[in-house]
Amino acid sequence: MMLKGITKRLDVAAEVFRQTSSIRRRRIRNVWEHIPNITSKTARMEHPSFSVFSPIAITYASAGLIVWLTASLWLRRGRREASFPPGPRPWPVIGNLNLLINRLIHQSLHKLSETYGPIMKLKFGSSDVVVISSPEMAKEILKTHDSSFAARPRLAIGKYLLYNSSDILWGNGPHWRQGRKILSVHLFDPTRLESYEYIRMEERRDFLARLYDLRGKEVRVMDHLSQINLGIVSRIALGKNYFSGSKPLELLEESSSVSHGEMQEMLDESFTLSGVFVVGDWMPWLARLDLGGHVKRMKNLNQKFDKLFDFIIKEHKMAGNGREKEEKPKDMMDVLLDLVDDPDLEVKLTTDNVKAFILDFLAGGTDTSATTLEWAMAELMKNPDKINKATEELDRIIGRERWVEDEDMPSLPYLDAIIKETFRLHPPATLLAPHRAIKDCKINNYDIPKGTTVFLNVWSIGRNPSAWDSPEEFRPERFLNKAIDMKGQNFELLPFGSGRRMCLGYSLGLKMVQSTLANMLQGFNWTLPQETKPQDLDMDETYKLSTPRKHPLVAIVEPRLSAHLYA
Numbered sequence: 001m002m003l004k005g006i007t008k009r010l011d012v013a014a015e016v017f018r019q020t021s022s023i024r025r026r027r028i029r030n031v032w033e034h035i036p037n038i039t040s041k042t043a044r045m046e047h048p049s050f051s052v053f054s055p056i057a058i059t060y061a062s063a064g065l066i067v068w069l070t071a072s073l074w075l076r077r078g079r080r081e082a083s084f085p086p087g088p089r090p091w092p093v094i095g096n097l098n099l100l101i102n103r104l105i106h107q108s109l110h111k112l113s114e115t116y117g118p119i120m121k122l123k124f125g126s127s128d129v130v131v132i133s134s135p136e137m138a139k140e141i142l143k144t145h146d147s148s149f150a151a152r153p154r155l156a157i158g159k160y161l162l163y164n165s166s167d168i169l170w171g172n173g174p175h176w177r178q179g180r181k182i183l184s185v186h187l188f189d190p191t192r193l194e195s196y197e198y199i200r201m202e203e204r205r206d207f208l209a210r211l212y213d214l215r216g217k218e219v220r221v222m223d224h225l226s227q228i229n230l231g232i233v234s235r236i237a238l239g240k241n242y243f244s245g246s247k248p249l250e251l252l253e254e255s256s257s258v259s260h261g262e263m264q265e266m267l268d269e270s271f272t273l274s275g276v277f278v279v280g281d282w283m284p285w286l287a288r289l290d291l292g293g294h295v296k297r298m299k300n301l302n303q304k305f306d307k308l309f310d311f312i313i314k315e316h317k318m319a320g321n322g323r324e325k326e327e328k329p330k331d332m333m334d335v336l337l338d339l340v341d342d343p344d345l346e347v348k349l350t351t352d353n354v355k356a357f358i359l360d361f362l363a364g365g366t367d368t369s370a371t372t373l374e375w376a377m378a379e380l381m382k383n384p385d386k387i388n389k390a391t392e393e394l395d396r397i398i399g400r401e402r403w404v405e406d407e408d409m410p411s412l413p414y415l416d417a418i419i420k421e422t423f424r425l426h427p428p429a430t431l432l433a434p435h436r437a438i439k440d441c442k443i444n445n446y447d448i449p450k451g452t453t454v455f456l457n458v459w460s461i462g463r464n465p466s467a468w469d470s471p472e473e474f475r476p477e478r479f480l481n482k483a484i485d486m487k488g489q490n491f492e493l494l495p496f497g498s499g500r501r502m503c504l505g506y507s508l509g510l511k512m513v514q515s516t517l518a519n520m521l522q523g524f525n526w527t528l529p530q531e532t533k534p535q536d537l538d539m540d541e542t543y544k545l546s547t548p549r550k551h552p553l554v555a556i557v558e559p560r561l562s563a564h565l566y567a
């Protein structure tokens, strides 16, 4: 019996070897198709599994590790002094390799789900992973069995970047529940959100004025989108825009701010590191080696954020002492600092928790909405007739004498449809954030054991032909006569997730996307540079925690409204 098992495994390993050795001759995305390490019918292994313990796999893995380690050490030697930013990024080769691995995993998951169905089990190293790819199964996980899957796996990113997972995104248990409650009450309740509308409006005006100054020239759309979003979340969370200055973090001194470029690089790095495949997360026995150097990068990045937050906290404490006189309204940092060491809280809140919450807020609030907006513009420029429909709607309902505002959104159904269609095809978090089973569970008769990591592949769900007609087409019209929203009750469209772990910043994120896109379309004609034809515009993705365009969108803007409106 045992011999039979071993022979079976060797056969599988030989098959894997045969398939992988012909990678160069075939399209790389098909490689995983032939690796029988998944089961579709049950979350228990039915097929022989390709595990990292099979002899041939171990031989090849060891050879790979030696090459990897040598390359890593060689790179490390050359870059010991390199700092990031403004110097070159450490581990560029490994970083790119990781993006490639992410791409492989991502595309493979989609292909595998087409072959093996909407629930399948994989083995990532020594960990069990279940991937869900249909609205019905997503409903089972996020609604029917929500409480059993409302946990996160403990990953290196939480431990090393987010203060030992003491934030909300990676947090668990009573600490996470309390954090969600605090932010929901103090920050995300509708009245609070309303009170921030003036901030979003002012930042939008600055953004439109910057674009106006660049009229007729080529602009990298993402640069401007990240600037407006960072400005908004910084003012909401920290009381002022800390990221509009010219100083590098190293030279931060009293009453100054960090350069936008440096902060954006730090946030990009945090998104990249949140999405990388950290070997030690899935093979804990290799964690100490830190293959690829990701943990080192996480610790470095944490130090940078920590320095920044220490500075901001000091400024807030100083300003707090004089607040009675000034009557300045409290921002999120003030509110959280007031709660530090509050004896009435169920779980003690520390300064590190505050830093972790703020980092969640800065990261969650910028990249996701900027990525969505860039994709929306790219899809629209690839389909110019859709831009015409959107501007026709704006001209008809709002006119050209004033800017479109938040309260106009309910009367702009086509704009709303464009946003939903963009989220369907390009959800920023393609696999949501990973969920973890906190107890043994049965999903439609499939056993999912306690401790299993569950990925909800919303990217695949958005392109699932049984849920959507012509799923690859960008067709906002499909939403015009459908009562589908993104509040987590329609499981075919889940860009913000659903249930207990649903995005906490859903309303703010959606408002930021809606009003910015409306202003961009109302205020400017958008064209591609002469050498790019709409049909040739590439739609390649990069896989981090979010999924931005691989090549930044470059466009030429020409104002549509009277000059005085941009002043």
Ligand code: HEM
Binding pocket: 168, 169, 170, 180, 233, 360, 361, 362, 364, 365, 366, 368, 369, 372, 428, 429, 432, 433, 434, 495, 496, 497, 498, 500, 501, 502, 503, 504, 505, 506, 508, 509, 510, 513
């Ligand atoms: C377009 C905008 C946004 C999108 C698409 C988005 C998407 C998501 C997704 C998919 C998750 C994980 C859900 C899951 O695991 O089931 C999430 C979680 C989260 N988001 Fe967002 N988000 C956006 C904007 C924001 C904003 C503006 C903030 C705050 C300022 C924010 C804060 C958070 C937090 C704190 C969590 C963790 C929730 C938890 O684990 O309990 N997000 N978001």
